[in-house]
Amino acid sequence: MTKTVTVSNQTGTEALAAQLAAIAKPGDVILMHGTLGMGKSAFCRAFIRAVADNPHEEVPSPTFTLVQIYELDRLPVWHFDLYRLSDPEEIDELDIEDAFADAVSLIEWPDRLEYLTPENRLDIHIEPGPTADGRVFVLEPSGEDWVKRIDQFAGDPV
Structure with a gap:
C-alpha cells in the first residue's frame, strides 16, 4: 500500500x-x-x-558530520x-541502533544501510513534480504500525 502526494x-x-511530523513517535x-x-x-x-514547533530552529545539514541529533521536547x-x-559497517560508529530504539530517525541515502535497514519503516521516494518546484512524494510503509498510520494519513497536497 502506497500513498502518493x-x-x-x-x-x-x-x-x-x-x-508526517505530527504522527511521528x-x-x-x-x-x-x-x-x-x-x-x-x-x-x-x-x-x-515541525517537531520542535519552531520554524526558526537551526537545522544544519549532516552531510559532513553524518548525523545531527535534536533532543526536542516532544x-x-x-x-x-x-x-x-x-x-554499512561504518554506520555502526553512528550509534544508529540507539536512534532506531528511542528517536525518530530521518535517513538520507538509505541504500547505504544495506542489511541494517529495519523492517518497520516508512520509505519516502521523492520525484520531480509537474512544475519546476513541485515534487511527487510516494509514501511506502513497511510494518503494520506504519501501514495503519499511512492508511489513515490524509496527506493533502499543497
Whole structure:
C-alpha cells in the first residue's frame, strides 16, 4: 500500500513534512530516497522544525558530520546523511541502533544501510513534480504500525 502526494512548491514540501511530523513517535524510521537536489534535506529540515514547533530552529545539514541529533521536547530526532559512506559497517560508529530504539530517525541515502535497514519503516521516494518546484512524494510503509498510520494519513497536497 502506497500513498502518493503531489506538492507544487517548497511550501507544500514543508506542509507534508509537518503532517508526517505530527504522527511521528519514538522508534520511527523514515528513509528518504531521491536523487541529488530532489529535496530530501529540505523535507528533513521542515520535519525537524515541525517537531520542535519552531520554524526558526537551526537545522544544519549532516552531510559532513553524518548525523545531527535534536533532543526536542516532544521527541528526539536523529538526522542521518549517509551519502559519504561506502560500507554499512561504518554506520555502526553512528550509534544508529540507539536512534532506531528511542528517536525518530530521518535517513538520507538509505541504500547505504544495506542489511541494517529495519523492517518497520516508512520509505519516502521523492520525484520531480509537474512544475519546476513541485515534487511527487510516494509514501511506502513497511510494518503494520506504519501501514495503519499511512492508511489513515490524509496527506493533502499543497
